[in-house]
Structures are given as structure tokens and as C-alpha cells.
Amino acid sequence: MNENIQPLNPIAFSFGPIQVHWYGIIIGSGLALALYLAIREGNRRGLPKDTFADLMLWAIPIAIISARIYYVIFEWGYYKNHLADIPQIWNGGIAIHGALIGSVLTAYIFSKKRGISFWKIADIAAPSIILGQAIGRWGNFMNQEAHGGEVTRTFLENLHLPEFIINQMYINGTYYHPTFLYESLWDFAGFVLLMLLRRVNFRRGELFLTYVIWYSIGRFFVEGLRTDSLMLGSLRMAQTISIALIVGAIIILIYRRKKQLSETRYLEQTN
Numbered sequence: 226m227n228e229n230i231q232p233l234n235p236i237a238f239s240f241g242p243i244q245v246h247w248y249g250i251i252i253g254s255g256l257a258l259a260l261y262l263a264i265r266e267g268n269r270r271g272l273p274k275d276t277f278a279d280l281m282l283w284a285i286p287i288a289i290i291s292a293r294i295y296y297v298i299f300e301w302g303y304y305k306n307h308l309a310d311i312p313q314i315w316n317g318g319i320a321i322h323g324a325l326i327g328s329v330l331t332a333y334i335f336s337k338k339r340g341i342s343f344w345k346i347a348d349i350a351a352p353s354i355i356l357g358q359a360i361g362r363w364g365n366f367m368n369q370e371a372h373g374g375e376v377t378r379t380f381l382e383n384l385h386l387p388e389f390i391i392n393q394m395y396i397n398g399t400y401y402h403p404t405f406l407y408e409s410l411w412d413f414a415g416f417v418l419l420m421l422l423r424r425v426n427f428r429r430g431e432l433f434l435t436y437v438i439w440y441s442i443g444r445f446f447v448e449g450l451r452t453d454s455l456m457l458g459s460l461r462m463a464q465t466i467s468i469a470l471i472v473g474a475i476i477i478l479i480y481r482r483k484k485q486l487s488e489t490r491y492l493e494q495t496n
Contacts, residue, residue, distance in 0.1 A: 235247055258356065296318045296455065325354075344430035347433035358408075375401060378391065381394060415439040430481055438470075444464075
């Protein structure tokens, strides 16, 4: 039976020599939905109408480029001999931490130039970011990447997964942990949590910091199961950065409260 399992085609359709991959479609769909939600919430919170549309014109390409640069840096042993492969992001190989670094820096500079609170923009964007991440992991699924270690088919069946997921986790004669799914479900749960917190009287900056903590906790544990981690010596970079982000977010949260920098509560002041 196993020998007859065929993976899903990662190519959605073609225009002559141009191939459109499911990976790009899924990532693009996640970005589009995230942008829609951010624009809608930005309007509700009193931001100028085109704020997020203008921000995304810069943040999306910078995030993609920085995500690829981050990945290539830690896989330089391969890419130094395959320079032509560096721009081929449709084959996978982007790192979410690189994307976050690029997009947060872009948002910070953008907010300063527009005279808008960075924390307000970050809070509005937080649910959109984690939803985009949840959707984007399915691009990894289509490419049969970002999976964990070896498991049995029985193990996957006991998780009550749909047949198409189980079959897609059969790669070169072996079944693997669907870590893309674990992280996607964790991110969807985080999205629901942030949407609920958005409706209560929370302090400015703390929705984004909650996102950082939530995502990093999940990523730390999921990364421990993966077989394709970017490494720095014996350290898994994603786990190392996750710990740093958790600690950093908690320190910033405590500092802002002690210095009364997060006194604005959104239900009291929307501007």
C-alpha cells in the first residue's frame, strides 16, 4: 500500500514554462487575509484609512527578503555553491524569525515617519500576523517540508488525521511527524486568543507582547521535533530565539508597566 502513495502536486498550475506553486498561493492567501483584518481593525481603531495598505507595501517585500536572507545565512554551506538557488523561495526555505525581524523594523520606522504609535500598529497587527503564520504552514505541507522525526502510520492514524495529511507525511518511504500541523493549530489557537483579548480592556503594547510570548512558546516545543532546524553549532536557532523573545517580551511588559508606558487602554482611548 505504501508504495502506491503519491504526494500532492506542489505545482498548482502552469503558464507555459511558468509554474505557479501551491506554496506561493498559500503564503499569498495568508498575507491577503492578514492585511484585510489589519485594515479593518485599523479603521475601527481610528487610524488613517490607508495606514496598513501603505505599511504592507514596504513590510511584505522586506519581510520576504529578510526571511530568505536569514535562511540562506544559516544554510550558507549549501548556497555558497548554489548561488542560483538563493532567489527560489517557491521551493521553500524562508525563516519566520527573519520575516519578523524585517517586518517589525519596517513597522517601527514607518510608525515614526507617520507619527503613529508603534505599539498601536503592533497590537492591531498581532492577530493578523499569527493568522498568516497559521495559514502559511500549509505551504510547508504542500512542499513536504518542516516536518518532524520518523513515526509510524499507526501513530498518525491515532491522531485521527485526514487521510490526505497522513499520505503527505509519507516521504521517501518513511512517515514523519506533521510538525507543520502542530504549529498551525497552535497559531490558530493564538489567533482566537488574541481576538478575544482584543475585546477586553487591555493595555497598549500588551497584545503584541502576548503574541510574541504565545508564538514563541509553541515554536520552541515544535522546533524540538523538527529535523530541518537551522543550527548555530549545537543550538537550534529557532529555540534559542524563542527563549530570548519570551524573556525579552516579559521584561518589556514589566518595564512598560513600571514606567507607566502602557497606561492607555484601548476601550478608553481608540486614537
